[in-house]
Amino acid sequence: MSQSRFEELIHRARAGDRSAENELLQKCRSYVSLIARAQIEGWMRTKFDASDLVQQTLLEAHQGLENFKGQTEAEWLGWLRGILNHNTLDFARKYQGAAKRDVKREFSINQTGRNVDQSDRQQWELKDQTETPSRILLNREQEILMAEAVAQLPADYQEVIMLRNLQRLSFKQVAERMNRSPGAAQMLWLRALNQLQELLECV
């Protein structure tokens, strides 16, 4: 998947090509899923099935596509991340039950795309800009490929990568969470990394 291929997909999807849009969203599924899990699991400190959140995010992306103004891969992923963040945050609120729900926000989640008012537009555009400059400069294609590769790993490999790399836990904490000795967790991590690297080389 080259940069221009990806941008072509974005272009066609924005022009209303359903199959292109579908392909675009499917390509990003692993990416969205991985980031969602990293955020939620880091916060809940336990495993979490993020498929609902991913579904929700991709659905909103589909519904709100006409509001996406960017052209590049980086802008697209930044936009997706923006929608995802907003969903994970909502999920966190619901889960804690501490805060009252923002009615307006709920409206915007369910109605985006069908009933877009001006304030909603601005909200999406604001999300669009949440990217830090350093992120935008990086090669985003690598991120999608990496997320796909992680998704192909066996479950325990995925978990150790999730804990050590994405949640930035120390090996002592990783070992506790996985019920293994720290040494075993480290060896597992090394094997996971090796397999990841092989998967990436095959692409």
Added chain:
Amino acid sequence: MSIEIEKALNPVSNEQDDQSELAVEVLNQYLNYLQTHDPESCHGLRAVNPELKKLMTCLDSLERLAPDAERSNLKDHSSGPEDATLLFSQTDSGRSLPHQTIEFGNYELLDELGRGGMGVVYKARQKDLNRIVALKTILSNQFASEEEVRRFYLEAQAAGRLQHSNIVPIHEVGQYLGQHYFTMDYISGGSLANSNTRQLSETSQGDFYQVASLMLQVSQAVQYLHSKDIIHRDLKPSNILIDENGMAHVTDFGLAKIFDAIQTGSEDDARTQSGMIVGTPGYMSPEQAAGQLTEISARSDIFSLGTILYELLTGVSPFKQNSPLDSLVYVIEGEPPLPQTHNSSIPYQLELICLKCLEKDPDLRYQSASELADDLERFIAGEPIQAQPAGFRQRFQRWFRRQPALVSRLSAIALSAGIIQTVYSTQGIDFTYHLKMMTIFGLWAMLALFFQWGLDHLKNKEKVRFCWVAADVSLLTGLLVLADSPLGILLIGYPMLIVAAGLFFYVRLVLFTTVLSILAFAVLVLLRPELTVLWQYPVIYVMVLAILGMITAYQIFRVRVLSRYYDLHRPER
């Protein structure tokens, strides 16, 4: 997949077990550096562990996927503060890591004291002896091979045997996770570069004796190094540490020489480029700046001592310029203003000592650090010093180095005026013609003096240079308009101005001069119809002028690129 990692995957024997344990340790350390945003250390680990490069690349892209704490607007949107803090607690703790102590083998890194191209210096606690030391890491990209690492250890161990009350002792060399380091005494007072200079420049007479006694200690330490056949090569204020009793301690000695030996030993390697010039522009001697490695001797250190003394006396570094290239050029051919022009209360004898250290020709400097120490001691004791005031020739040379633009113009004007005067006296041409020519020459000389004054006193030196060049071109054109036919050979003046403008090393100045010269020549062609007898000649002349300007500008551009490269790969800041 490399063999190394195959082994790691199938741990059969103990040795292979160790291999993969080491790999995990290095990779984990690498990830820690990534997560604490320390690209320099990452780079170091990468360089010493080429077989793990691919896995490190993997870690890089995984890190980019990890949730990012910088998107603060999420916090703004959240209604309850608790969830935001919880949601981001993980990344927050990752970020605060640099403030905690970092384990480094037998040491705990407490604080970063400074960093340079060679590595980072930390304040560290040695765990087994429970003492505070300074720990300097050496970036592994300084080494090209195992052999060089071995030599580094040998030299560092030799340096560890040195003992002098004004030298910072080295305790230990070693490596941890592929990172080479050495430890030395921790001196609490900071270095000359960041502590005392400002106080010393606000002067009372007593302070000058303090400066002299400080320099005396440093000279004695340098003399000791020289007696052990070690040339420091990188003496500068930041390498002279002052303890709480005000005693000076020289540090970082000899290592520059080690690296230098490494660099000259392997000239094919691309790495050598970054270390070609060891030292710090602004404090190194002309022979170092010019890259004449064979010329470097103990007397090069004397020159550096002179720059430090100059800075202590005046508060200004004598050769430091905006870019390293300018500093290098200035060290090689420039001459700083006399110390007394900065501060008239500086004792004449100290100025003489300082200038003798700063002689371009090593033979004219003090021949050893002990000679310098002796003269400083005489100054402190109130006895006459050995350094003599400069003779006429030396003075003229210094003047030329200090104000080259002025001296070269005045010389050219004097020579040309002299020739015209001779012609006038012998052949007796028209008096008004002669008067006009001489007036222009006189005006030219006055303007040169005025612009030199502007360069020395006005803030916007660039503008002064542009105006100066513009004045030169106009006056030359004026002369050519008035001069007797045939002009022919005299047109050499324009190319000369273009090339001379190149001496300032500014691309824009050269292009500006070229354009002006071409315009001036066009005016000249209009006023002097004889030039257009053959119309193609002026056209050729203009094109040659343009090409000449472009070549000169291009040469400067190339040197500037090298300068930028050097700026990025400076061995020591």
